[in-house]
Amino acid sequence: MTPEEEAARAELIEQARLLFAGRVEFLKSAPALKHLPDPDVPEIAFAGRSNVGKSSLLNALTGRKSIARTSVTPGRTQELNYFEVGEPTRLRLVDMPGYGFAKAPPKVVEQWRRLVRDFLRGRVVLKRTLLLIDSRHGVKPVDEDMMQMLDEAGVGYRVVLTKADKIKASELEAVTAETIAAARKRTAAYPEVLVTSSEKKMGIEELRAAVLQDSLI
Numbered sequence: 001m002t003p004e005e006e007a008a009r010a011e012l013i014e015q016a017r018l019l020f021a022g023r024v025e026f027l028k029s030a031p032a033l034k035h036l037p038d039p040d041v042p043e044i045a046f047a048g049r050s051n052v053g054k055s056s057l058l059n060a061l062t063g064r065k066s067i068a069r070t071s072v073t074p075g076r077t078q079e080l081n082y083f084e085v086g087e088p089t090r091l092r093l094v095d096m097p098g099y100g101f102a103k104a105p106p107k108v109v110e111q112w113r114r115l116v117r118d119f120l121r122g123r124v125v126l127k128r129t130l131l132l133i134d135s136r137h138g139v140k141p142v143d144e145d146m147m148q149m150l151d152e153a154g155v156g157y158r159v160v161l162t163k164a165d166k167i168k169a170s171e172l173e174a175v176t177a178e179t180i181a182a183a184r185k186r187t188a189a190y191p192e193v194l195v196t197s198s199e200k201k202m203g204i205e206e207l208r209a210a211v212l213q214d215s216l217i
């Protein structure tokens with residue numbers, strides 16, 4: 001990086017820190033598209049398997065302990081949960097229902113598919129999706145399905161590894177390389193991955209900067 005690029009980067013990180021240190025509020029849970037808020041500010045969505053750590057990452061990002069409900073029971077977040085950031089609102093974060101939980105009846109899976117697909121295709125203010133992947137598991141077939149849906153909807157996404165504190169450094173290095181390789185095969189994926197741990201607050205500053213930057217596109 002040139003000194004100018006470094007200065008711009010530091011400025012973006014500081015702007016992002018200030019933004020998330022300010023107003024962050026839960027807005028609503030939308031069980032269907034007709035309940036979505038008016039599309040008047042940029043949105044960034046969080047997607048990933050049940051239990052991947054979406055709600056925890058949202059909490060870490062906003063520096064709140066429990067703004068997004070976290071749970072040990074997979075599949076608890078079944079709606080599109082909206083959070084507003086900034087005063088006046090600069091952007092909205094959308095916690096999407098998790099996928100891939102075991103024993104879900106086919107009807108529930110089909111409902112999920114329809115809601116997510118229609119949301120991704122039709123939401124004009126959706127600037128970017130963060131696709132969360134558990135560091136311990138890497139990219140699974142259900143994640144490939146989600147990538148396919150995002151590619152088809154033409155929604156740009158960043159792949160984010162979660163729970164990096166749970167595995168050894170050597171394993172993290174390997175799963176990061178594999179995940180980058182998987183992302184590079186995709187048309188709508190960003191060619192880099194972000195490595196995070198909500199528990200250890202790792203990669204959170206970078207993630208905040210990425211969210212702010214993406215909201216400006």
Ligand SMILES: Nc1nc2c(ncn2[C@@H]2O[C@H](COP(=O)(O)OP(=O)(O)OP(=O)(O)O)[C@@H](O)[C@H]2O)c(=O)[nH]1
Binds near residue numbers: 165
């Ligand atoms: N060690 C560790 N545990 C984490 C981390 N992030 C989340 N967890 C744990 O993983 C479990 C699931 O986290 P959630 O944030 O509720 O996951 P989710 O993706 O929102 O789950 P659903 O809403 O059910 O789809 C909880 O027990 C969290 O405490 C992390 O960075 N490190």
Ligand SMILES: [Mg+2]
Binds near residue numbers: 054056069070071077
């Ligand atoms: Mg959740």
